[in-house]
Amino acid sequence: MTETPLPTPTESAIALAAALKQFAAADRVLLALDFDGTLAPFVDKPKSARALPESKAALEKLERTPDTWVAYVSGRPLSSLEIVTEADEDALLIGSHGVEVRFGRDGVSLDLSDEERSTLTRLGEVLQQLVDSVPGTRLEVKPVGFGVHYRLLEETDGADVVRRAYEAAATVSDSLTIRDGKDIIEFSVRGADKGDGIERLREYTAANAVLFAGDDVTDEDGFRVLRVESGDIGIKVGDGETLAQFRLADEKAVAAMLTLLAEARASRA
Template sequence: MTAVSPALDAALAKLADSEHLLIALDFDGTLAPFVDRPEDARALPEAQRAVEKLLEISHTTVAYVSGRAVDSLQLASESPDGVLLVGSHGAEYRFDGVDAHPPLSAEDSARVAALAEAFLGFADEHPGVSIERKPAGFAVHTRGVETDAAFSAENDARRIVADVYPDATVRDGKNVLEFSVLSATKGDAIRHLRDYTGATAVLYSGDDVTDEDAFRVLAESDLALKSGDGPTVAPYRVEAPAEVAAVLHRLAELRAATGR
């Protein structure tokens, strides 16, 4: 297994000593390698095992914080019992199997329906592009689509949304453009999870632009770990999900050694 750098190891040791630890993790590109069809994505087995080890330790909470709709996150992550699920970038929560997010207002439901109607036929006009419906909006997936075609699909999508509901929140990710009638970010999700769990320290790891919102709300006693390439405010970076899994194993080892 990949070794963890000395600087990161020291930071993990400090984190492992905290009274109540929250380990919050993005899913795609962080626990699971990218695949062409989002429904085929699965966490690396070693990541899954590390999460199970962490769940056995007392005063230690694991949460998955994803841009996926929470149903899709639960399916893809095959999340072990006890993992708190946050979907749609903080617009959906599922704790211990119970949905903990407020239902959409009548106005927001009408906005989602109007957007859905405006996107009827969109995937037919843009071969290879797929539309994922979410409770509060949808995502336009362009993974595997040639650059020019993806660019034109994203421009068309932005134009349609600007006509129908210009106040929609737009999120640009890797090969995905998302529109939501809600404005929650992963930063909001981390604040909520911290309150809900009473965590005294947080590890957050993610690979995409939207994960930066989560990194930005972390405090000095927390740890931000970027997975993969791209600009980040996170002070620590690893290459890919295999290295994230190694970090989680090391954290579990250090935390278990504190006698919890």
């Protein structure tokens, strides 16, 4: 373990360094990481997002280390997550907030019932109508739902779009999973969340300790399933209320943390 302190000034930097040291010494560890806003800075074209080079190097080092798993847990559809993470065929990927799962060569799991399919079709129709009527909004098609993007709108117009999207979706079904994210409101016919994704990863990898980092409100579902008493670590990236134990300022601070952890994990006794 290097004695270099985490370069980002946070109130809990020393406590985080101590927790990471303990984490790095565990038998089998899993790093489950959100992508956008955690590893990769936000960009205008979602497909152009890439992890910071320092993070990518640290994750590649961790992936080469025995008994160490790296997984990406994102709200992006799996097909998009595969591109931006530049994932190889062994990658562990959770897309669509836990709905889509790809565990290396074991394949993808996603099976919709007939009822879910028909709800999905109608949901797409009503939300497309809404987006068509409001310039500056955009509909994103997701495997089991839709996201209405409104980043280009003024705050009050954005709030109005969210309200109308709720109303439109309610005409289709009263049992949709709704996620209010950063300038996006999402409606899904399947109710998995990032916490479900992390639990599946924990089971699949048989990890003794899990580290999860994320920046958005939907990442709170991930922090909720962590077992802090068993050495799990939750890291909230950026501002906002959180269940996570630790906070890092931004993607650069995450890169520094991963670099430190990769070194500690590779050199453990």
